Amino acid sequence: MGRTIALLLLLAYAANAQPGVFDISKYGGKSNGDITQAVTKAWQGACQTAGRSKVVIPKGIYRMGAVTFSGPCKGRIEFQIQGTVQAPGDRSYFKSGSWVNFLRIDGFTLSGGGTFDGKGKSVWGTRSCSGIKYCGDLPINIRFDFISNGLIQGITSLDSKQFHINLLGCKNVTFQRVNIIAPGNSPNTDGIHIGRSSGIRILDTKIATGDDCISIGDGSRDILVQRVTCGPGHGISIGSLGKYTNEEPVVGVKVFDCTMINTQNGVRIKTWPNSYSGTASDLHFENLLMKNVDNPIIIDQSYCPWSQCKAQIPSKIKISNVSFKNIKGTATTRGAVKLICSKAVPCQDVKVTDIDIRYQGKDGPATFQCTNVKPTLGGKQNPPPCSVK
Secondary structure (H helix, E strand, C coil): CHHHHHHHHHHHHHHHHHHHEEEHHHHCCCCCCECHHHHHHHHHHHHCCCEEEEEEECCCEEECCCEEEECCCCEEEEEEECCEEECCCCHHHCCCCEEEEEEEEEEEEEECCCEEECCHHHCCCCHHHCCCCCCCCCCEEEEEEEEEEEEEECCEEECCCCCCEEEECCEEEEEECCEEECCCCCCCCCCEEEECCEEEEEECCEEECCCCCEEECCCCEEEEEECCEECCECCEEEEEECCCCCCCCEEEEEEECCEEECECEEEEEEECCCCCCEEEEEEEEEEEEEEEECEEEEEECCCCHHHCCCCCCCCCEEEEEEEEEEEEEEECCCEEEEEECCCCCCCEEEEEEEEEEECCCCCCCCEEEEECCCCEEEEEEECCCCCCC
16 A cells, blocks of 8 residues: 555656656657757746746757747746757847747746857958948857846857847846857857846856957946856956946956966956946955966957047046955966056045966066056066056
């Protein structure tokens, strides 16, 4: 009798547990085929399931069109990608600014060790997407819009046509062991861009791309970037800020224990000249290693790519409470440290401690430049600290 009851309980558990897994193969999804409809149906079923549910893309190579996975859902949901999904190569296919969009979900996990292949090589270098022309209509590989309490771990974003990952309006989302891969000459392929989000953690992640490895836009609060390896790319940037009206403050950014390899910049704060007013404060960069970096430490309040602005009019973004501490390595140019602040609103409370950045070029020693800022200095300073201008 006892064995019978136990068996009945086990069968009941299996019957209740299995419906929580929504494998695309059960909806007609097949390797080497288009899974757009199958994965959409799997998501709809999972999203309507109370408790915990899981969407599974098994190992294999699949094609997938532009999709939006919308909430709110009835319970916590995991999207597990074990295989590789490939985007359409033709840019005319995309009607919005994204390929994969996760929207308005509370309690979300993206995992599985799989790859989102954006097929960016199909559009990079085309005449309409080079130089000064910015192809804003190219799709972002993965958008996270208004996600709360999320975990993204163990996935790869490959060759996005534009940004790899974009966050907007997210709260308490952690990225862990994420890989982002694109050639160093791929245009506008920021690794992870954060905008108007709070409680974001980027941990133990490797980013190799053609633009900023991580870019932190307006309205970002309580951001931690730790143990990230960046390169090739343009480094880890706060900004650019001030280009648009009604931008929100950036407050509380920590970049700790990171390594930059063969990057254009190391850590950077960039604001536009002739900007709208705004603020960026409580920004801290600590325990960083630079390997052959063009501009290891830089505040640039005259950021004006392709001369798109009135550079002679100073920025109105107020930068304050900034620290650079224990940053070591090698530079490929003399300008190891550049603190170029705004004449209209000079930087305040900038601390520079224990800097050891070497340059071995034949055109002279490394330099430490200060403009419109009087930094507080501590510990070792190599190159020698600036003379304030």
